[in-house]
Amino acid sequence: MNLLDLNYEQLKEVVVKKGLPAYRADQIMDMLLCYKDWSEVSNLPKNTSSLFSDYCILPLEIINEFKGGNGVVKFLYKLQDNHLIEGVYLPNNYGNTICVSTQVGCKMRCAFCASGKDGFMRNLTSGEILAQVLLVNKIMGGTSKNRAISNVVLMGSGEPLDNYDHVVSFLKNISAKRGLNLSLRNITISTCGLVKQINKLAKEGLNVTLTISLHSTDDEKRKKLMPIASANKIIDIIAAADNYYKSTGRRVSYEYALTEENSDNSSVEKLIELLNDKNAHVNLIRLNEIEGQEVRGVSERRSIEILDRLNNFGISATLRRSLGSEVEGACGQLKNHFAKK
């Protein structure tokens, strides 16, 4: 059992059951949010750690890191059961972002992604997702009150909405006043487009930003890129995204990795037709090179032509720079066997 899986009220219950006064929950919560061990705090009675010997408090550690340009750092974390996951720290002048993983591996097997290549191992718990934020916050000099991290993207290994319950708990815990108190508006979930779960999330009252990996305007072609497309039609994904926007007021973004297959004129016109009357944004992505990848990207010139076509039509669109790509830390490049390289 992991103490970071608990919210404040649950922690208080455990603290009281252990025979400690309720106010100790505040001190323990602060210790957890600072990603500290019992030995690193001086305000708790000496026997407190033995009272909690049935709980894990630091569920992951960093065992390797790679530094790229612009301050980007990719971390390799080891979990308690020795599984490995990756995450990326991306500093920016509007705030520092951490990209977190939500599963060990992934079931979705998208053709352009490294995370799913080795299959799916297990879901991360809400505490294991939170621990990635807390540990990097600590390393970057942040505390629970004075955070060094201002944005979180659930875009590492795993499909967040395939680990729905833990991800929703994570969102509630990280944004709680007695948690890290991070605004949900500063959190982005990236999904391959699980229609049922998008509609469910729309009802949670959690106004996180949603980005959907669309990558094609044709269901048959999309299936080749993303096998999950067999069960989630583009038209239904866009309807679910529209529902999400209407329920939360948050504009949905579509990720569109530019490949030889989806960058011809008819695909671009279809994209315009699909999003014409929607309050949406399109993130065009220059495809990152990964070892063994079969999908080929397009030239920078063609990418800019597509960007201009969308913008000229009035569709909000940007071309994303591949921040983090030099340490293989950009989207679709995280995996769980970084140590083998």
Ligand code: SF4
């Ligand atoms: S892109 Fe996302 S959903 Fe697809 S395999 Fe990679 S991690 Fe899984």
